Amino acid sequence: MNSRPLTLNLRRVIAGPPAEVYRAWLDPRKPVNPWSVGRTLGFPPKAGNLYCVLVEGTAYIFGRVLKLSKGKEFRFTWMSPYTHGAETRVTVRFQKRAGGTLLTLRHTGLPNDKDGRLHAQGWNQFLVKLETHFGQKAR
């Protein structure tokens, strides 16, 4: 493993207003975010609270909610077997743009190896689902 931590920066324009995209991103009932892949403890999120996503009875992500700015920003920590137990940080921002919302996602502190790089694939899958969800709503 390269010892320098990996940072991921992703961006997508989603065809919906920031407030709605933000709500969808934080709603475990909508299959467009990581909180929807299992049973989520600690949601709806509150700044300072903890959360955990359980898949088949085992925790696959733990984290802390660092900042919630309604319709604008969600910042949280993220620990899983794929971070090798390191507490990494994720910031998701929602900004109004022509055509909808510019969503930017920055994930820092990841292990610089195969497991760390897999997070890009994981986040992209959710962003495609989010894009499709709002694309279908716009039609």
Place this chain on the structure above:
Amino acid sequence: MDKPAKTIEVKVERTIPASPQELFDGWLNPKVPGTPWNAAEKFTLEAKVEGLFFWAPRGTSHYGRFTQLDRPGLIQHTWVSPNTLGQESVVTVTFKKVGDETRMTLVHSGLPDCEPARGHEKGWNYFLGIYGEQFGKGSRQEYRWEEAHPRSEGPKP
């Protein structure tokens, strides 16, 4: 994710001059030295079934969730940290009355078979040693990071 296929278990026991109720309540009280929560500069503890905890001694984040609480006999929670390689391991603490004392048994199972995880045995022995000192005629010794980790590079547990 390449995780060790084999898992290991750590078992630590102490007989402490206190009732199971006192020890059960004390183990969930961050003010009592010898509990993991007491050793952290920063922690969040929600001691109820499906409640979560976070503690970060010397900046190393640990997370877990409570799976069983049966006062005064049983506390079970999970445990995840860099020293478990991010795998969710299980800590089971039982309290059994033995005469006027209580046998406190801590079993940490599901640990990956690797050096950082093996360090939990030393860590829990230290914690339970300090914890036992808080009852009866114990010395009321406080937790000290340097004693718990004389030559370590990171916190265990």
